[in-house]
Amino acid sequence: MLRYTLMRLGVFVGCFVVVWGLVHTGIVPRGFGASNGIWMILLALLLSAPISFVVLRKERDRASAGIVQRVDRMKSNLEASRSQEDDVDDAARAQG
8 A cells, every 4th residue: 555655646746747847837827826836736636636547557456455355354353353252251151
């Protein structure tokens, strides 16, 4: 998941650099007053989202599979712990 996050951040930074260059060359209009930084960040987010969705599809699927495996392992460990507790509780009730 960390790898996917870093790759997504890299795509955003790349888009931000492109947007910054376009704004400072005058191809894309500047924001109003002090909003230029916010304008560039929002435009970079708008551009990086679909690019990340398409380009990082395989990495996102790999991260998702890892999360599913981790959750399944935690569920099985929890169920094993519950069954051990039930066995101990049943044995204590049988003796008492």
